[in-house]
Amino acid sequence: MDHSKMGIFVLVWLFLLVLHYSTCAADAISERKNVLFIIADDLRTSLGCYGDSLAKSPNIDQLASKSQVFLNTFAQQAVCAPSRTSMLTSRRPDTTRLYDFNSYWRVHSGNYTTLPQYFKSQGYFTMSVGKVFHPGIASNMTDDYPYSWSIPAYHPPSFRYEKKKVCKGEDGKLHVNLLCAVNVAEQPGGTLPDLESVDEAVRLLKTRPNDGTPFFLAVGFHKPHIPFRIPQEYLSLYPLAQMTLATDPDVPERLPPVAYNPWVDLRKREDVQKLNISFPYGPIPKDFQLRIRQHYYAAVSYMDAQVGRLLSALGDLGLANNTMVVFTSDHG
Secondary structure, rough: OOOOOOOOOOOEEEEEEEEOOOOOOHHHHOOEEEEEEEOOOOOOOHHHHOOOOOOOOOHHHHHOOOOOOOOOOOOOOOOOHHHHHHEEEOOOHHHHOOOOEEEEEEHHHOOOOOHHHHHHHHEEEEEEOOOOOOOHHHHHOOOOOOOOOOOEEOOHHHHOOOOOOOEEEOOEEEEOOOOEOHHHHHHHHHHHHHHHOOOOOOOOHHHHHOOOOOEEEEEOOOOOOOOOEEHHHHHHHHHHHHHHOOOOOOOOOOOOOHHHHOHHHHHHHHHHHHHOOOOOOOOHHHHHHHHHHHHHHHHHHHHHHHHHHHHOOOOOOOOHEEEEEEEEEOOO
């Protein structure tokens, strides 16, 4: 998957860690905690808990209010596969030798133990839902199963439509668009990838081994990564009249061409192609910039709602008091 980016390349990793839900230290000593590891895709610090007054992220903000919030942690790479491999192996890209999507660290650099693999070795039942490792060559076409996971990783079936003609344009026809707020009921299967991932994660929580074995459940959301294929109702949270342009939209003077990403992935979308933007420096028309920012924030709120569903499931299943929750993103 092409992961060209809009905006800054090296951004703060969002990393919220709930240290405990136990009522006393004795519980923490006598009982091994379950782990729910949640990772978003291309999430900046566009959250209320990081001081963004525009963002509407009540579920993540509530999690942050009772968590350790990290303010000075940085992405190792501004591309999904190497960033995730770096984080999940605790090694820098110059050690994993992964800067793109075309190599598997166990083959090309070293047989490193991953975070879920460590938990598995300690007797945890480990499960992967959605985009945790980057799928494909970068994780050996198996999401690093069986090393990291007790069962094969799950990927939402509706993700196959992310780059298909499923976005209704102003002409009433379906397109492959960047801006793709949809009526979910009209989508293939009547669903979206992150909705499916939460459904599967809740199912796994309900059917996990119930013999006292602790679990490590990783849930990877696809949003707010482009395209912005999200439920259309989330746009109403961010009226265009309230949107602002980026504070510093200009290309820096004397910028070396190698340091600039011409957002090739965006240019493949039909609604962007209609703008006929010059390559490689643009600029994008200001009205379209505002719509991009509106859709990004809406995608964040949509993803936040899915986090809320996961946390509610922990409570409903009586798991909240003995589950550590980690929330992070691969990069902004």
